[in-house]
Amino acid sequence: MLISLAGLWSMSLTGHAAGTLLHDIAVDLQFLHLVAVSAWVGGLLALVMSRRALGTHLAVAVRHYSKLAGWCLVVVASSGLFGAAIRVQEISGIWSTYGAMLVLKSSALLVVGGLGWWQRHRLVNLLAEGGRNAFLRLAIIEAAVLAGATGAGVALSRTNPEAALAVTEPYTAAETLIGSALPPELGAAEWFTQWSLDTLWLLIALFMIGLYLLAVRRMRKRGDTWPIVRTAAWLVGWLLLIWATNGAPGAYGRVLFSMHMVQHMTVATAVPAFLVLGAPITLALRTLRRRDDGSAGPREWLQRVVLSLPAQILGTPIVAAGLFIVSLVVFYYSSLLQLSLESHTAHVLMVGHFLLSGYLFANSLIGIDPGPERPPYPLRALIIMVTFGFHALFSVSLMASNQVLAEDWFVALGRSWGRDPLADQEFGAAIGWALGDYPLAIMAGALIVLWVHADRRERRRFDRSETRTNGEQLAAYNEKLRKLAEANESRSKS
Template identity: 40%
Template sequence: MALTGSNSATDLADAGAFVRWALPVAETVHNFAMTTTMGAILFAMAVVPRYADSARGKLRLNTAHKFSKQQVADREEYPAFTAVLNLAASAAVTWTIFAMAVLVLAYADISGRPVSLSNSYTSELLSYITTIESGMQEATTVVVAAVVATLVFGVRSLMGLFLTLAISLIGIIDMALGGHSSGGADHMGAVNSLGLHLLGVVIWCGGLITLVFLSRLISSDDAGEATIAGSRRACGDAAGRRVPMAVAVLRRYSALALGGFILVTLSGILNAAVRMNNLGELFSTAYGGLILSKFALTMLLGAIGALHRLTLIPAMEKGSVSKTRGLWTAILVELVLMGGTSGLAASLSRTAPPVPETLDEGASPARILTWYDLPPEPHVAEWFTQWRFDWFWVAFCLFAAYIYIWAYIRVRRAGGTWNLARLLSWLWGLFLLNYVTSGGLAIYGRVLFSAHMVEHMSLTMIVPVFLVLGAPITLLLRALEPRQDGTRGPREWILRLVHSGWSKVITNPIFAAVNFAGSIVVVYFTPVLNFILKYHVGHEFMIVHFLITGYIFSLVLIGIDPIPRRPMYPIRLILLIATLGYHAFVGIAMMNMESLLAASWFGNMGRPWGLPAIDDQKLGGSLMWGIGELPTMIIAVAVAVQWSINDKKVQKREDRQADRDGDAELNAYNEMFEKLAERDEQSRR
């Protein structure tokens, strides 16, 4: 900051040197505490065993192993698991304290007033928290940190830690929404790329800090062993090799760090591109210089990580490098470089980017409402040539495609079979999802109700069908190897979630149908629609909700992936017909409405082209009715085909059984009727 002058005093509203330097220091400690909290919870969930007997080879576990409540209570926790939760608790408390410090210092910095204990200052601070968006976001972070700190002290179950981690991720969302890059020319691109950047930092840096903290415990002689993939790497091969715990933990962290590195690098490039006008500003501005320095250190970190993964970890597995030396070789260099990178990131947060973050004077109504200029009038070509990438969903689609292709290749190499049509269905579904979230539908869905309705119907009725037919869970369960050392890897987490009580509720056919149909009323006939349109987090929530709702409904009807309970085929058809009728009813109701939904949004867009807002809304209602027909018919045909195939399988199974036992079931059935006939004959006599 001293080199770039980003923290120098200002002529207007300067809160003093203490606030100028205390705020970035508090932000740095806050960020490290948040990162450490999440990294430690992630380690407890998936990297180190929970119990000592499984970690030290005294008990080999598999997915079918069950313990009574008393047996669970009597089991001794693995020291590394206890230590990592103690680290999470300490870090969460630190996160809470410094989140409050950031809140107070940020208000002082914005208002230009030194921190004070006077009543007037306290009253103004309270007003900042309750009325100003940045104050509300910082206060939300305080609440999230306090909740996580409370939970991490008492939660011990892995599912409880999973939920705690999910709550802590709200802190990342909050930082992305209130971050330095949330303004500018591409608001949503800036927010999503920053969110992905922070997620990568949490995985990479948080994991490294946790690894430092655990190094002594996992490198000791009594740390025990863990299971890693065997040399054959066959699907479902539970044999695996037993290796020192330090090697297993380092290998698992290395995989997480690789994912974190990819996220940090790509999202950092995207975020920098959003905040800069051209490449020349990389060399002509202080902001660009910081970007280049940070990028260079990140690349160096990635290269060192690759070297560790390719040479150091195999050497530790062979025993040519001691556990302690290997761990600290991996830790020290990365820790120093990561500290420097984090320092540059803190300086970047206090340096103004070349692209201004405020709206220009005379901004159009569309830009004021949506953060973007009004797109051109949509003709046929515009629906396919207009793109505004939603980087969160781009990242999701690329990751989902990579994982599926990896699992497909792994199954085929192990001698298994998998229908190529399912692979193509999955990839096509991801392509459609990327188009719906980043293409013409996403752009015009912000300014036209009719386009928004097509976007909604695509997310809930078209995209999920192709994704469900891909059967990703079944493929992953065949490709992933089970762990035998008490840790819960990807395969174990998939099985745990599939068989959880939560899964039993949301995949219940009645709940799935009501959720699928009822979401329409909740979204379009309540203030939820205004929230979805006005706020970025609301827009992303809409996509997630509609996609998951449609996926679960399609999974219940035509999926082959495991769920706790699948309804009989007649029930599936009844549910399908009922939801089809409901969509038609709501669509006709919208076509006949004379009041405008979200009038403050669609009515103030200032479009010089297209239908009037109320007529466009009626068009949206007709599209809801029409679009719902074709996917429903396709699903109905799929249900009928599956019903027929299932009947044939049942018939063949019964025929084979009859051949084995001489048609004993049919003979018993006939004998029952003969006895009934004899009884009737005797009663007549």
């Protein structure tokens, strides 16, 4: 699957998305578009090819596929709509060759959506009654329409939209490098007013927020409760990610090293701490339904991932802490930093990697979700202190360095305002050091709360045990102390 996603990502870097000032946004939308289309078409072909092997389970498979296809339709339509808005900014562009093919593709999408609705409401019942020929006929029609829509999409990728972002003046150095003009000088107001859309992470964050709220709603509908504090932590985590990738850190992160450090530390430390406190895996396991038809659904796949050997190894505190520290050093003291500034692909991978490594580290210490056995609380506190001690050492070494990281990049941008690159790097290192403190406080506070609750549970367990045994354990312990006292007294007399 990872190989397939990598192939689709490389396709999204060309075609529609090539040559526009909003290249990064176009790439993200194109990638989502291709993933949804591939899942939609691939799922349909898989059903057709395996219909005989599925036997009586075909109706079940079609029912599950229909849900997937419905989500794919939403993603394909929305990503295509916003992608078209980027390339065809004026309504007159609809009458161009590009616009005509866009209308053709949209019409095919509507037809396929209608067929999917019929499949969802009528065909599943026919299959349950043995109507396999109806499924084959509908699948052939749907595949033909999808093939036409795909052909129109291929033609679109090779057609220049006449009304799309016509360039009347040469690009500046900043427009060539980052796909847009340099933002204004960073002041107090710009922290709130400057935004740069990062479509991929924005949609991921909104999707995860929506899933979480739906799960909480499902729990409440059946009479169960879920702590509001955990819901709030989950929302804060994803809202912080949206701000870090789309707000001022996203707008200035490729222009100022200091703002890059704000983005990095927010993504790697603050966001994971809040997400872990949301306990998403526990919530998912409590709300996702077990499948009783022999197939593996989201709940079953989630359990497989959580219990897999890689997850067990990477989720141990020592490994997670080591990954967190080593990633930090390797990223900044190699060419990876400049690569993440130059390449949208590398930037996406950077955000994903540090978000995941930070999550593994935080979950191994303050999480309640299923995973590897966590060490005793004193050892967890020690791991937190040692890890952030290494982080402070890294920040101090960066502050003392006279070598500008990614110097070629920051000089080539032609920025005429603000600190020079070396001074900005020193300021960014200080920010990174400071921003490491408040996630530390969050994790330390959460660890103390978990520690206190664990002690209370152990005390209640002991009290219940004493009640059942009429205090036999306490009496035996007191008798042991009495004998030790008598032995000490006899030795002192002798």
